[in-house]
Amino acid sequence: MKRRSLFLTITASMGFVFLYAPIIALIxxxxxxxxxxxxxxxxxxxxYSELFKNQQIIDAALVSLKIALVSASLAVVLGxxxxxxxxxxxxxxxxxxxxxxxxxxxxxxxxxxxxSLLLLFVAMExxxxxxxxxxxxxxxxAHTTFCMAYVAVIxxxxxxxxxxxxxxxxxxxxxxxxxxxxxxxxxLIAPALIxxxxxxxxxxxxxxxxxxxxxxxxxxxxxxVIFSKVRLGVTPEVNALATIMIAIVAIGVLxxxxxxxxxxKLSSNQE
Amino acid sequence: xxxxxxxxxxTSTVANSTEVPLWKQDGAEPFLKIENVTKMxxxxxxxxxxxLDIYKNELFCLLGxxxxxxxxxxxxxxxxxxxTSGRIIIDGVxxxxxxxxxxxxxxxxxxxxxxxxxxxxxxxxxxxxxxGVARSxxxxxxxxxxxxxxxxALGKRKPNQLSGGQRQRVALARSLIKRPxxxxxxxxxxxxxxxxxxxxxxxxxxxxxxxxxxxxxxTHDQEEAMTLATRIGVMSNGVIVQTAEPHVVYEYxxxxxxxxxxxxxxxxxxxxxxxxxxxxxxxxxxAGVELFVNHGISCAxxxxxxxxxxxxxxxxxxxxxxxxxxxxxxxxxxxxxxxxLSVFKVRLAxxxxxxxxQPNFVxxxxxxxxxxxxxxxxxxxxxxxxxxx
Numbered sequence: 302m303k304r305r306s307l308f309l310t311i312t313a314s315m316g317f318v319f320l321y322a323p324i325i326a327l328i329x330x331x332x333x334x335x336x337x338x339x340x341x342x343x344x345x346x347x348x349y350s351e352l353f354k355n356q357q358i359i360d361a362a363l364v365s366l367k368i369a370l371v372s373a374s375l376a377v378v379l380g381x382x383x384x385x386x387x388x389x390x391x392x393x394x395x396x397x398x399x400x401x402x403x404x405x406x407x408x409x410x411x412x413x414x415x416x417s418l419l420l421l422f423v424a425m426e427x428x429x430x431x432x433x434x435x436x437x438x439x440x441x442x443a444h445t446t447f448c449m450a451y452v453a454v455i456x457x458x459x460x461x462x463x464x465x466x467x468x469x470x471x472x473x474x475x476x477x478x479x480x481x482x483x484x485x486x487x488x489l490i491a492p493a494l495i496x497x498x499x500x501x502x503x504x505x506x507x508x509x510x511x512x513x514x515x516x517x518x519x520x521x522x523x524x525x526v527i528f529s530k531v532r533l534g535v536t537p538e539v540n541a542l543a544t545i546m547i548a549i550v551a552i553g554v555l556x557x558x559x560x561x562x563x564x565x566k567l568s569s570n571q572e
Numbered sequence: 573x574x575x576x577x578x579x580x581x582x583t584s585t586v587a588n589s590t591e592v593p594l595w596k597q598d599g600a601e602p603f604l605k606i607e608n609v610t611k612m613x614x615x616x617x618x619x620x621x622x623x624l625d626i627y628k629n630e631l632f633c634l635l636g637x638x639x640x641x642x643x644x645x646x647x648x649x650x651x652x653x654x655x656t657s658g659r660i661i662i663d664g665v666x667x668x669x670x671x672x673x674x675x676x677x678x679x680x681x682x683x684x685x686x687x688x689x690x691x692x693x694x695x696x697x698x699x700x701x702x703x704g705v706a707r708s709x710x711x712x713x714x715x716x717x718x719x720x721x722x723x724x725a726l727g728k729r730k731p732n733q734l735s736g737g738q739r740q741r742v743a744l745a746r747s748l749i750k751r752p753x754x755x756x757x758x759x760x761x762x763x764x765x766x767x768x769x770x771x772x773x774x775x776x777x778x779x780x781x782x783x784x785x786x787x788x789x790x791t792h793d794q795e796e797a798m799t800l801a802t803r804i805g806v807m808s809n810g811v812i813v814q815t816a817e818p819h820v821v822y823e824y825x826x827x828x829x830x831x832x833x834x835x836x837x838x839x840x841x842x843x844x845x846x847x848x849x850x851x852x853x854x855x856x857x858x859a860g861v862e863l864f865v866n867h868g869i870s871c872a873x874x875x876x877x878x879x880x881x882x883x884x885x886x887x888x889x890x891x892x893x894x895x896x897x898x899x900x901x902x903x904x905x906x907x908x909x910x911x912x913l914s915v916f917k918v919r920l921a922x923x924x925x926x927x928x929x930q931p932n933f934v935x936x937x938x939x940x941x942x943x944x945x946x947x948x949x950x951x952x953x954x955x956x957x958x959x960x961x
Contacts, residue, residue: 464685467687469650473673
């Protein structure tokens with residue numbers, strides 16, 4: 302094996318420490334026995350059991366989960382359609398504007414996305430009476446909007462790397478465009494759809510800013526509950542909750558990465 | 573390729589050559605009619621007013637370099653591109669407005685375009701399933717087709733578990749399973765190595781003869797076109813420069829482009845000094861002597877023409893040959909030993925290089941000549957061709 306230089310080893314370890322030390326501290330302190338967050342009092346699972354007795358947190362978690370499931374699924378459907386149009390329709394009038402608007406949520410500050418959606422919902426309620434008030438529904442719409450951007454970008458890049466002659470071959474063998482979409486295109490971009498879904502799910506579960514703008518009373522998401530609890534002071538309970546969330550998000554991101562790797566392996570084998 | 577297969581091949585060629593081919597019969601109905609087809613991409617003309625008749629059971633090769641428009645023409649036949657003007661008629665039916673999935677045509681793609689998520693058998697079955705053929709018949713026809721391309725054992729594999737040659741055969745099986753009237757092949761052997769390519773060429777011809785499908789093959793490889801084709805259409809810049817049987821394209825090219833594109837050739841520029849009905853005398857500064865060709869051409873007196881002679885038709889000798897016509901002197905500049913033949917580069921007194929190839933019919937043939945040796949080059953007067961364009 303090649304000898305690594307000492308400098309590189311030190312740089313790498315510093316990077317890891319910088320990135321992961323806070324997270325590890327949080328995880329370790331979630332198993333703390335002491336009531337004081339900063340004082341170590343030995344190992345315990347006390348705060349996890351406390352957590353599951355807290356009805357407010359359980360409710361918020363269920364709301365968050367529901368929102369994440371629905372908006373990730375909607376985002377995949379809409380994002381796939383958008384990505385498909387952008388990569389397959391060739392040049393058309395308004396393509397620049399469409400691709401600009403689709404990718405806008407990726408770079409737009411969340412505060413602005415949240416605020417503009419809130420204004421839209423209020424205005425719409427005034428005009429058509431829908432959506433009546435704000436709650437789970439409005440959060441789902443908001444999350445779908447910005448998650449869709451991620452899905453569209455992933456699908457678009459997958460389609461761009463896909464050999465278009467595969468679709469021509471399917472047509473040549475008698476498949477109509479609608480048939481070939483379900484028999485050839487969809488199976489081939491499925492890994493991109495799965496990773497897009499997982500990413501959307503994670504993003505939705507994480508979001509605090511947009512949800513704070515567009516959710517209504519009694520529909521607080523988990524990040525909102527944590528944030529309001531932390532404002533009154535950090536409790537060991539929040540550490541435990543944060544640890545669970547880190548675990549869920551890590552699983553989601555790892556699964557998405559695994560899907561991406563499988564997808565590149567599949568397409569490189571096509572050569 | 574075993575010797576029995578070779579025998580079979582040569583007898584079938586003989587059998588075919590005794591009949592008059594369809595394209596030489598008056599009034600024979602072409603199977604595929606391309607009428608004044610033009611394709612523009614913006615300002616660029618990819619296919620320029622091509623008209624071409626292809627007959628049933630032909631194996632027609634469109635031969636040309638990249639950008640010659642041959643692939644565009646093939647895509648127009650398949651229906652992936654629509655012609656800017658002109659008509660395509662297949663078996664009496666005008667293809668205008670007929671979508672690719674409704675045409676009686678199948679295509680074998682250069683990249684093979686096998687569906688990576690389907691097994692070999694499912695890839696082959698794809699076309700039949702779209703037609704709604706009964707399950708049992710699909711199974712039977714797929715098995716039959718895989719048997720024909722010798723892949724019966726690999727039906728369950730995915731395309732990425734196959735070698736290049738196996739993928740090529742899957743692609744062929746998939747494009748033939750719907751029993752198309754016309755099969756389009758885009759560089760069918762391009763991705764294979766030399767040895768496999770040679771074997772597969774003969775397999776393709778056998779399959780074509782067995783099934784009686786009309787093949788249109790696009791290729792840039794002149795050797796491939798020579799071995800496969802019943803006729804070759806040489807394409808350049810969107811037009812077909814010459815359409816003829818392979819030996820005609822090689823022995824009687826109609827232009828400098830065809831002579832140089834198909835095989836290698838020595839060209840001598842000169843002026844016609846004597847133009848008789850059955851012979852021409854050309855004064856060529858490049859050759860340093862007067863050249864004599866024993867076939868007439870239609871040209872103006874004093875017109876500048878090119879005389880073309882293939883390297884293998886030139887005799888090389890140390891002593892002055894008996895013939896007085898078409899004999900020039902030069903010095904061997906380079907010798908390349910290629911195994912089956914030797915290539916000599918002979919420089920004439922005026923600096924022009926002439927390429928001569930000699931089969932090595934005895935061992936160490938090339939060693940008979942050495943570098944910088946003075947030699948005589950000569951050829952029969954009916955071996956060369958005069959090109960006016």
